[in-house]
Amino acid sequence: DAGVIQSPRHEVTEMGQEVTLRCKPISGHNSLFWYRQTMMRGLELLIYFNNNVPIDDSGMPEDRFSAKMPNASFSTLKIQPSEPRDSAVYFCASSGPGQGAYEQYFGPGTRLTVT
């Protein structure tokens, strides 16, 4: 298996622009997580899905952030408009299936820089 795939790996954009991050989970996994990592705040859970349904989005910073999972093999995290404080590494992770105590498998991350 190729593991969790994220694209792009690096994104540099100007403040105010729309940014879309993409994730393909491991085939067969039914839970998907979006995290953000910064030096100041560490690793933060933004949102997670189970069977393509958002379960908890309490970590989404504000309305500028949105996430979708239209099917079991694809998810997006969108920031519109982007701001310099959104600069971070964004990770996607997947786990499952079922309600077992499954570990999460992380993608390589997308390093976002907003200037």
Added chain:
Amino acid sequence: AQSVAQPEDQVNVAEGNPLTVKCTYSVSGNPYLFWYVQYPNRGLQFLLKYITGDNLVKGSYGFEAEFNKSQTSFHLKKPSALVSDSALYFCAVRDTRGTGGFKTIFGAGTRLFVKA
């Protein structure tokens, strides 16, 4: 609410010496506990987990962890450290009760430096 604490920001150890990275947790039910490792410019990698059974669990790269229910701890250990073990280590916990679904809480991370 569930939480995880990693009391040490950094651990320094000489190559060949045993290492311990500490973790304590708080959950309302029985915990599922995990350790992950992150190398520079990489995503987190799963090392090991405790679900039930033997309190000493073994994982990847020679790491092991000991679950202590009375002390609510889950410390990561390795008998003989390698320079290549230098990385950022995260402890994580998932509650088995409530409506949190599959939400896992991660600690702040402990940076391990192994000196040759």
